[in-house]
Amino acid sequence: MFDEKDMILEAKHVTRRFPASGGRELTACNDISLKFYKGKTLGLVGESGCGKSTFMNFLVSLDKPTEGEIFFHGKDITKMKGEELRQNRQNIQMVFQDPNGSFNPKMRIRDIICEPLLNFGRIKKSEKDAVARKYLEMVELPGDFADRFPHNMSGGQRQRVAIARAIALEPELIVMDEATSALDVSVQKTIIELIVDLQKKKNISIGFICHDLGLIQSFAHQIAVMYLGNIIEVLPGENIAETAKHPYTHALLGAVFDIEMDFSKKIESIEGEAPSPLDVPEGCPFQDRCDKCMEICRHKRPETVSLSPDHLVACHLFTNGGANE
Amino acid sequence: MLDINDVTISYGKTPTVKDFSLHMDEGQIISLVGESGSGKTTVIRAVLGLLPGGGKVTEGDILYQGKTLLNLTKDQWRKMRGSEISMIFQDSGAMMNPTKKVGAAFVEYIRTHENISKAEAWKKGVDMLERMRLPSGDNIMRSYPFQLSGGMRQRVGIAMGMTYQPKILLADEPTSALDVTTQAQIVRQMMELRDEYGTSIIIVTHNLGVAAYMSDYIVVMKNGFIEDKGDRDHMLHHTDNPYTQKLLAAVPSLGGARYV
Amino acid sequence: MEKKKKNFFRQHLSFTIFLCLAIGVVLVAIFAPVITGGVSPTEGNLIDSVMAPSKDHIFGTDKLGRDIFTRVIYGTRISVTAAFSVVIIITVVGTFLGILAGYFGGLVDAVIMRISDMMIAFPGLVLALAVAGMLGASITNAVIAVSVVSWTKYARLARSLVLKIKDRDFVKAAIVTGSKTPYMLLRYMLPNVITTIVITGATDIGSMMLELAGLSFLGFGAKSPAAEWGLMLNEGRAYMQSAPWLMIFPGLAIFIVVTIFNLLGDSLRDVLDPRSE
Numbered sequence: 001m002f003d004e005k006d007m008i009l010e011a012k013h014v015t016r017r018f019p020a021s022g023g024r025e026l027t028a029c030n031d032i033s034l035k036f037y038k039g040k041t042l043g044l045v046g047e048s049g050c051g052k053s054t055f056m057n058f059l060v061s062l063d064k065p066t067e068g069e070i071f072f073h074g075k076d077i078t079k080m081k082g083e084e085l086r087q088n089r090q091n092i093q094m095v096f097q098d099p100n101g102s103f104n105p106k107m108r109i110r111d112i113i114c115e116p117l118l119n120f121g122r123i124k125k126s127e128k129d130a131v132a133r134k135y136l137e138m139v140e141l142p143g144d145f146a147d148r149f150p151h152n153m154s155g156g157q158r159q160r161v162a163i164a165r166a167i168a169l170e171p172e173l174i175v176m177d178e179a180t181s182a183l184d185v186s187v188q189k190t191i192i193e194l195i196v197d198l199q200k201k202k203n204i205s206i207g208f209i210c211h212d213l214g215l216i217q218s219f220a221h222q223i224a225v226m227y228l229g230n231i232i233e234v235l236p237g238e239n240i241a242e243t244a245k246h247p248y249t250h251a252l253l254g255a256v257f258d259i260e261m262d263f264s265k266k267i268e269s270i271e272g273e274a275p276s277p278l279d280v281p282e283g284c285p286f287q288d289r290c291d292k293c294m295e296i297c298r299h300k301r302p303e304t305v306s307l308s309p310d311h312l313v314a315c316h317l318f319t320n321g322g323a324n325e
Numbered sequence: 326m327l328d329i330n331d332v333t334i335s336y337g338k339t340p341t342v343k344d345f346s347l348h349m350d351e352g353q354i355i356s357l358v359g360e361s362g363s364g365k366t367t368v369i370r371a372v373l374g375l376l377p378g379g380g381k382v383t384e385g386d387i388l389y390q391g392k393t394l395l396n397l398t399k400d401q402w403r404k405m406r407g408s409e410i411s412m413i414f415q416d417s418g419a420m421m422n423p424t425k426k427v428g429a430a431f432v433e434y435i436r437t438h439e440n441i442s443k444a445e446a447w448k449k450g451v452d453m454l455e456r457m458r459l460p461s462g463d464n465i466m467r468s469y470p471f472q473l474s475g476g477m478r479q480r481v482g483i484a485m486g487m488t489y490q491p492k493i494l495l496a497d498e499p500t501s502a503l504d505v506t507t508q509a510q511i512v513r514q515m516m517e518l519r520d521e522y523g524t525s526i527i528i529v530t531h532n533l534g535v536a537a538y539m540s541d542y543i544v545v546m547k548n549g550f551i552e553d554k555g556d557r558d559h560m561l562h563h564t565d566n567p568y569t570q571k572l573l574a575a576v577p578s579l580g581g582a583r584y585v
Numbered sequence: 586m587e588k589k590k591k592n593f594f595r596q597h598l599s600f601t602i603f604l605c606l607a608i609g610v611v612l613v614a615i616f617a618p619v620i621t622g623g624v625s626p627t628e629g630n631l632i633d634s635v636m637a638p639s640k641d642h643i644f645g646t647d648k649l650g651r652d653i654f655t656r657v658i659y660g661t662r663i664s665v666t667a668a669f670s671v672v673i674i675i676t677v678v679g680t681f682l683g684i685l686a687g688y689f690g691g692l693v694d695a696v697i698m699r700i701s702d703m704m705i706a707f708p709g710l711v712l713a714l715a716v717a718g719m720l721g722a723s724i725t726n727a728v729i730a731v732s733v734v735s736w737t738k739y740a741r742l743a744r745s746l747v748l749k750i751k752d753r754d755f756v757k758a759a760i761v762t763g764s765k766t767p768y769m770l771l772r773y774m775l776p777n778v779i780t781t782i783v784i785t786g787a788t789d790i791g792s793m794m795l796e797l798a799g800l801s802f803l804g805f806g807a808k809s810p811a812a813e814w815g816l817m818l819n820e821g822r823a824y825m826q827s828a829p830w831l832m833i834f835p836g837l838a839i840f841i842v843v844t845i846f847n848l849l850g851d852s853l854r855d856v857l858d859p860r861s862e
Contacts, residue, residue, distance in 0.1 A: 257534030
């Protein structure tokens with residue numbers, strides 16, 4: 001499904017460790033490798049504390065990994081500094097989760113949308129009004145919103161402005177950190193439709209962080225599942241209920257409350273809680289909660305296995321070591 | 326058992342909820358669903374007399390087992406809350422005093438309802454936590470709220486709310502702040518409360534999937550009014566209310582339509 | 586527009602009153618020669634020394650025969666200029682360093698904060714005395730001494746205000762959309778800091794005035810024959826019992842002017858009300 005020559009960004013063995021009290025270390029991301037393709041959406045799914053936001057921060061250069069490289073069209077963005085780094089920001093942009101906090105409350109919408117363009121000298125100050133209106137139209141908002149302040153708009157409208165700001169620099173990749181989680185369900189639907197529409201029109205790649213599998217599978221071309229800082233499965237977006245293989249992915253699927261589901265079946269829930277990222281166990285990170293846990297899972301971290309060119313899974317059920325158990 | 330009759334709730338002069346009526350039988354689970362600003366949280370807080378800053382029921386009546394809840398004294402409420410009607414919140418953790426250990430808070434809660442010694446109250450607390458299938462209840466009692474995860478705190482909140490086996494449990498967005506897998510645990514637990522104790526539950530949620538799974542009866546609210554209501558089957562499959570249909574269509578479904 | 590202005594002053598009555606009084610003090614400083622009718626503050630006739638208040642000298646004369654009323658009035662010049670100088674220096678320097686420390690963190694933060702910690706560890710007045718002692722007594726050196734010791738408060742304040750917003754999404758968004766560092770400091774960090782700094786500065790005018798008078802009183806500030814209130818207190822000390830007016834009038838002047846500026850600063854806080862953010 002994905003052509004290697006369409007790959008625009010590749011993260012290789014990215015790890016992020018933070019020093020914590022008492023000489024311990026917090027491993028937020030552990031050996032993450034992911035590929036982003038032109039015009040396609042990668043959904044990054046996982047529960048709180050799994051490291052998905054930390055990883056996305058590397059893509060927009062808000063943070064640097066402790067180990068690993070991230071190649072954008074062959075250049076390692078983790079090694080960029082100063083003006084080179086700033087210039088590269090034109091290629092990768094971000095939409096934040098909280099429509100309340102992502103705008104300077106003292107700036108009007110016009111200034112918010114045009115700030116990126118002025119930063120790179122792409123427009124003149126006199127063109128601000130016209131440009132702002134152009135982008136507001138692209139996100140289906142009336143042009144005279146340009147005069148408003150962020151607090152005079154609804155959550156859904158603010159997210160549209162956030163999207164307008166993100167596309168202003170015509171980036172190749174946009175990272176969206178739970179961009180719809182704070183919105184009402186009906187508003188969420190319209191925002192997703194806008195995102196999909198813009199993606200088709202401008203051929204933008206999207207990295208969408210989400211905790212809702214039901215939502216992400218409706219518009220992601222590929223889905224990566226994270227647990228405790230590790231990528232445990234990467235699979236195509238269609239039919240994930242049938243094709244998913246990792247026990248944790250199954251647990252996530254089982255925990256989705258679907259209005260089409262069979263209500264007489266008890267909802268599946270895995271017992272226990274995710275261990276602290278300060279105390280990641282040796283071996284497979286999911287061992288304590290996995291109903292298929294084997295001896296090898298407790299002392300050897302499963303390597304990533306290709307079930308098919310677009311389907312990777314990190315589980316001993318599919319590794320040679322596991323097959324021998 | 327619980328009757329809310331044509332209730333209007335106002336803050337100062339502005340009514341935020343109007344003409345709200347609901348009848349609940351024993352052992353029923355009812356969801357109040359709606360988008361932000363629909364008034365669903367206001368209704369549920371009004372039942373327990375917990376409307377913040379100046380909110381009042383200005384019209385209609387709320388009856389519990391035939392007797393009105395609108396003019397109870399502080400003492401009467403103290404007897405009522407926890408033993409007859411209980412409530413759990415979106416973030417039970419925030420409801421707990423962060424400088425107090427869970428055990429201390431639980432013991433204090435028990436001793437406002439019963440005149441027993443601290444040691445006995447402690448045992449009762451641990452017992453309750455274990456009945457809610459929380460591991461190492463004693464450890465939990467000895468922890469501060471911030472030392473527990475969000476899911477654990479919610480379950481402690483449910484345990485405390487259920488200590489006196491109230492007839493009605495009110496839940497205000499109990500799973501909105503939780504991970505999907507934790508949400509599933511909590512929902513399961515709440516359903517078991519109905520099976521084991523016959524507790525009636527009113528749950529406020531914006532998650533239609535959770536509402537559909539849990540409830541016998543669903544009420545859809547919009548802008549302070551009841552927009553639509555009916556039993557689960559009717560609401561999911563047979564309603565012709567366009568707003569309900571719009572809400573249902575907007576819920577992403579695993580087997581549902583894809584955009585790509 | 587006129588109505589808006591009128592309403593503003595009516596609503597913030599205390600601020601208006603104290604602002605007028607403060608402006609009054611400044612005007613006194615500016616028009617000192619007019620008010621005193623051309624009498625010299627530094628020259629006096631020894632024959633007239635230590636004379637009680639009378640028609641010719643309404644505040645009396647000091648030990649060198651100089652008119653105390655004139656000296657008190659001219660004293661506003663030194664006090665106001667020196668106090669304002671100190672406040673301007675410490676707010677500008679402190680805010681600048683504080684913003685840098687808060688925004689850049691790491692080594693920059695560590696260096697600035699450790700220097701600030703060292704300053705705080707010393708009792709302010711003692712350090713000011715040491716600096717003034719090294720540089721020699723003069724009102725300029727007193728200004729330098731007090732500034733050296735007092736900038737740390739503003740650095741800490743600016744730094745903490747910067748830290749409060751540095752991790753907010755809209756700041757991250759500005760960085761991600763390619764804003765340059767000077768732009769971030771000037772357009773994002775500074776506006777967030779400035780209201781609180783201005784209020785703190787206004788409230789400090791009074792205290793700085795007091796500190797400078799204190800240094801002068803101890804002999805480390807203004808030098809004779811300057812007409813400075815602290816110095817006047819020192820000169821009048823020997824006559825405390827016999828000719829109290831040598832100390833009373835400069836003392837009152839300090840008290841009144843410092844109070845006016847303190848209350849101005851307080852009422853400014855109510856006007857700007859940073860709590861509304």
